[in-house]
Amino acid sequence: MTSPQDPTSSTLGSVDAHGSDRGRGGRLGTAAADVYTVTRKSRRTSFRAVWWRHALALLALAFALFPIVFIVSSAFNNAGTLSTSGLLPTRLGLRNFDALFSDGARPYWTWYKNSLIICGVATAATLMLGAAAAYAFSRLRWTGRRFGLLFILLVQMFPALLAFVALYITFATVGEVIPQIGLNTLWGLLLVYLGGAMGANIWLFKGYFDTIPKELDEAAKIDGASHARVFFTIIIPLVTPILATVGILAFVGLWGEFLLASIFLTDADDQTLAVGLYATRNANQNEYFGQFVAGALLASLPVVLVYLSLQRLLIGGMTAGSVK
Numbered sequence: 544m545t546s547p548q549d550p551t552s553s554t555l556g557s558v559d560a561h562g563s564d565r566g567r568g569g570r571l572g573t574a575a576a577d578v579y580t581v582t583r584k585s586r587r588t589s590f591r592a593v594w595w596r597h598a599l600a601l602l603a604l605a606f607a608l609f610p611i612v613f614i615v616s617s618a619f620n621n622a623g624t625l626s627t628s629g630l631l632p633t634r635l636g637l638r639n640f641d642a643l644f645s646d647g648a649r650p651y652w653t654w655y656k657n658s659l660i661i662c663g664v665a666t667a668a669t670l671m672l673g674a675a676a677a678y679a680f681s682r683l684r685w686t687g688r689r690f691g692l693l694f695i696l697l698v699q700m701f702p703a704l705l706a707f708v709a710l711y712i713t714f715a716t717v718g719e720v721i722p723q724i725g726l727n728t729l730w731g732l733l734l735v736y737l738g739g740a741m742g743a744n745i746w747l748f749k750g751y752f753d754t755i756p757k758e759l760d761e762a763a764k765i766d767g768a769s770h771a772r773v774f775f776t777i778i779i780p781l782v783t784p785i786l787a788t789v790g791i792l793a794f795v796g797l798w799g800e801f802l803l804a805s806i807f808l809t810d811a812d813d814q815t816l817a818v819g820l821y822a823t824r825n826a827n828q829n830e831y832f833g834q835f836v837a838g839a840l841l842a843s844l845p846v847v848l849v850y851l852s853l854q855r856l857l858i859g860g861m862t863a864g865s866v867k
Contacts, residue, residue, distance in 0.1 A: 618840045623833030639833035651838055653812055654819035659845070661729055661815060662797045665736045669744060669793045670786055676741065677748030678774050682760060692749075699742045704802075710735055711806060732807045736797055744789050751785040752778065787856035795846055816842045 612630055620632035623639050643651050679685075680692055711726070714735070718725015725731050755778065763773045779786075801817040808814045814822070820842065824835045 614836050614840055617833065617836040620833065623830075625829045625832040628832065628836075639837040643834040643837045646834065648811070649819060649823055649834075650812060651819070654814055654816045655842075657729060657813065658798060658816045658842075661733055661736070662794050662845075665733055665740070665797050666790055666793045668733075668737055669740045670790055672737065673741060673744035673748050673789060674779065674782070674786070675774070677745050677752055678778060680745065681749045681752035682757070683770075692746075695742045695745055703739060706739075707803070707806065710803075714807070726807055727809050727813055728807075729813060732804060735803055735807070736800075740793060740796075744793070747789055748782070748785060751782055755781055784856045787853040791849055791853055794849055798842075798846055 609630075613628070616630055616632050617628040618639055619635055619637070620628055621634035621636035621638040622628070622632075623642065627633060643649075680688060714724070714726050714731050718728070718731070722728070723730055724734060759777055760773050763777055768776070799817055800815075801821065804815045804818045805821070808818055811819070811822075816838070820835055820838050823831050823838065
């Protein structure tokens with residue numbers, strides 16, 4: 544006796560070793576063939592509808608990568624001039640870096656050290672002062688609190704350029720009494736940076752502090768903790784994401800700051816990287832172009848390292864601090 548045959552076997556056949564549904568003679572069954580045809584048509588239609596998006600994405604990627612590729616190529620191009628630079632180096636080597644490090648008139652590593660000192664100290668002080676001020680605005684209740692917040696917000700609406708003349712005159716006068724914090728000093732420039740970085744940072748910190756339950760503060764106070772102990776032992780460990788966010792924004796902003804640094808710092812040994820590299824390019828734009836791009840390439844390393852080390856906390860801090 545023969546077993547009854549499945550009526551669909553003649554049409555669909557059996558599933559082969561690769562998982563495809565094929566009928567007799569290796570051909571797709573009718574149902575499978577219809578599904579395959581519809582899938583191919585839908586894919587073609589979908590690609591025709593969105594191809595321009597892929598083209599725009601590739602164009603934006605090329606636009607973003609072009610200056611990076613050009614700078615890297617020019618930095619390792621031994622020709623060392625603007626007229627011979629391109630996307631591919633004509634003579635690969637490290638001559639631009641050797642010229643940059645051995646140029647006595649342009650102390651590159653001194654500029655690098657000055658930038659690291661200013662950015663490191665200013666970032667740490669910004670975090671400390673901003674967090675302390677935001678804690679007072681968020682947790683304490685005192686006369687003038689609301690007015691103070693609105694005043695800080697109002698001050699941020701005016702361009703910083705309006706204060707440059709007043710700052711120059713102020714620190715020129717202060718330098719006559721205390722030369723260590725006057726014009727052409729790193730510490731004088733540092734004080735200016737600290738004063739201008741408080742407004743936006745206080746609002747970022749306060750927005751994040753408001754998301755922390757106040758019951759934690761009250762429980763600590765019942766146990767006898769002071770405001771300082773609550774701030775340093777309870778609040779600060781909970782606000783690590785916003786600390787990382789403000790730290791990155793402060794460091795990157797100060798690392799590339801040029802206007803104030805060019806006004807306050809005139810001696811070559813006291814200048815920062817931004818001012819020193821700008822002076823190098825202006826000395827002879829074609830001749831010193833290789834040194835300029837080599838210095839710019841090395842100057843980008845601290846910013847990249849800061850972003851890579853703190854990027855996990857950056858997004859969480861910005862989103863949590865932007866809503867109440």
